[in-house]
Amino acid sequence: MPSMGMSRYSYGECDYPDVAKPQIWVNKNLDQKDMINTIIHEVLHAVRPELCEESVEETANVLQEVLMKSGVTISLDLIKKSGSKTNKS
Numbered sequence: 001m002p003s004m005g006m007s008r009y010s011y012g013e014c015d016y017p018d019v020a021k022p023q024i025w026v027n028k029n030l031d032q033k034d035m036i037n038t039i040i041h042e043v044l045h046a047v048r049p050e051l052c053e054e055s056v057e058e059t060a061n062v063l064q065e066v067l068m069k070s071g072v073t074i075s076l077d078l079i080k081k082s083g084s085k086t087n088k089s
């Protein structure tokens with residue numbers, strides 16, 4: 001969950017999926033938990049733009065928890081090397 005007072009914009013954002021080469025931006029300074037949550041969150045927005053913010057947050061929180069309990073980690077070094085911009089496709 002994002003800290004109170006910190007807007008979702010500080011974590012990441014995504015293009016609408018109908019633009020050419022839609023992209024997702026993730027703040028590369030996030031810790032593992034927020035990084036995983038933010039990637040899921042932004043992908044959900046991109047794939048299901050009709051979902052409200054609450055639905056996206058709820059789904060992202062559950063998926064992030066399950067993935068982390070399963071031992072999934074994200075290589076922050078890899079993300080930093082390639083920059084914070086990643087192609088969705």
Ligand SMILES: [Zn+2]
Pocket residue numbers: 008041045053056
């Ligand atoms: Zn959102």
